[in-house]
């Protein structure tokens with residue numbers, strides 16, 4: 001089977017690594033890809049519009065198109081593939097509104113009784129300010145449009161809420177969601193979906209702020225532990241009260257969801273509630289979960305695209321996985337580009353990987369080319385061992401000024417353990 005993978009992040013590197021090892025995949029092409037993905041796929045440049053991506057899929061004779069990021073999904077890339085008779089793993093534009101339009105998404109949750117924080121949405125600054133002032137702080141202000149994980153501000157007081165709302169409404173045609181702040185542990189549950197059926201992946205926990213202790217501005221995600229120790233009865237509630245009604249609701253409203261549904265959840269005293277839905281694999285959640293996948297990712301995504309997903313197609317190892325993101329100085333603001341990167345050669349017995357995110361080859365040298373640059377992943381029988389291995393690899397990466405959170409796993413009290421031995425040769 002010829003597969004076209006769309007995307008260029010560490011998430012797509014993790015997807016490419018799994019697809020490339022599938023006996024079902026004879027040829028893997030990626031666009032635009034990155035130097036890490038290039039180890040598993042032939043990279044092809046493409047303008048990136050839905051029509052150009054579908055042209056590329058047809059030119060490459062793709063039997064299946066896997067769409068990684070939210071932007072092409074929100075732009076209608078999956079619809080364009082389907083209109084041309086191509087098989088695609090990724091939701092339609094209408095179904096992708098569950099991420100792409102946060103005001104629509106909250107209204108969808110309200111319509112289908114899916115537990116989430118109390119909220120209102122606004123297209124008008126004055127009304128949003130009045131609502132924010134009339135409700136208790138902390139309060140959460142969200143840009144309703146896609147902002148690569150950086151459109152959410154937790155506001156400690158009314159001044160912060162005002163600043164966040166003014167920043168959103170500086171843009172034309174803006175809309176905002178203002179919602180109650182929820183407390184508790186945050187957890188991500190990803191589910192493979194075929195439009196009707198779903199199979200969940202092991203729960204994961206991301207660390208979204210740039211600084212340790214959950215301080216500082218939001219990022220796309222700075223590190224993940226997987227699995228997060230979610231009690232089986234809570235996981236069952238997530239399936240029954242959140243994933244199932246979302247999938248059913250989308251199908252009932254004429255937009256069946258094919259792809260990965262991402263449920264970002266808060267474990268509140270009343271039970272799990274949705275912080276946000278996303279319409280694709282999490283990043284860096286995918287980098288943590290996919291290395292634990294024992295069954296064939298290509299077989300799973302093909303089954304989803306063909307509407308024949310079954311639970312026995314999806315099997316994860318019972319090991320633990322940790323991801324530590326290395327970001328460029330300046331992130332989540334303007335990141336430094338062109339910083340030289342030296343990656344260690346890793347002993348395969350270490351069960352560790354360095355997934356590329358914002359990297360580029362310039363004159364044959366690997367350099368930083370984005371905010372999140374590398375996602376270092378390690379698996380081990382226990383989470384402390386996985387964290388120990390991941391941090392050992394982080395320490396062996398040559399990357400001047402890298403921003404790294406040293407507290408991944410802190411919310412459940414997990415600390416790195418174990419001696420990890422690395423082979424020190426430099427390799428780009």
Ligand code: GLY
Nearest residue numbers: 206221282283284
């Ligand atoms: N890790 C957060 C996200 O993928 O949106």
